[in-house]
Amino acid sequence: MGGGPANGLTERFWEAFHVARHSADPASVEKAIDLGHAVLAAEDVAERRLVLSSLGGLLQTRYHQTGDFEFLQEAVRKVTEAYLLAYESPEDSARYANNIGMLLHTAFRQNQDRGTLADALDWSRTAVNEAPSTKKAFYLGNPVVALRTAFTVTKDLDPPGGSRRARAGRRRVLPR
Known part of the structure; x- marks a missing residue:
């Protein structure tokens, strides 16, 4: 320090x-x-x-x-x-993206907002995509949980929402 x-x-x-x-x-x-x-x-x-x-x-x-x-x-x-x-550290950015995905999944369980669930899935996918190749398997669990939740909610194999980047213009973290 x-x-x-x-x-x-x-x-x-x-x-x-x-x-x-x-x-x-x-x-x-x-x-x-x-x-x-x-x-x-x-x-x-x-x-x-x-x-x-x-x-x-x-x-x-x-x-x-x-x-x-x-x-x-x-x-x-x-x-x-x-x-x-953490833009210079793929390992750190993957870890933070994974944590954001978990936090948003927790938020969805309370607010039941499908946009929150879509964001959770997008962040979980981001973690997998940004993780160094030797760490990708560690991050695969969260997208699976988010996809399972999405299917349970929507009964649709196509998860809700688009990509996080497509929704970035909304400038929201979570709906109130």
Whole structure:
């Protein structure tokens, strides 16, 4: 990690993150989330995409604790930002795309919006497409789950929606 002013805050975030990851205590998750936001607000954040991705995981945990859909929406936004920063690393971008696909599948289970399901499938496919050849098999499970869900919902072998790129003009992460 860098030696800038955010370094102490970043170290506190990682300590809180590790505690929250192994705790069922909502207060420890909330503390780690607050520290994650503070780290991202600092201008000299080292490992920004890793902090974003980890914060996304914490927000997903908070969603499961509270049922508040806004936490899940924010998780998708944070991990999407991490994905956008990972353009030079196919392995990292595949991992983030995979996580976005899982988050969106979770969101679909709550909101039942077919566009959300289509986005989950698209992100899961993106993970497979962007993964290095030696890692592709690892990412094949999520498209299968999304396709199975799509078939269960639509009773159609042609999944809902078009490609994520075709829908990119909508500028939505999740419908409210």
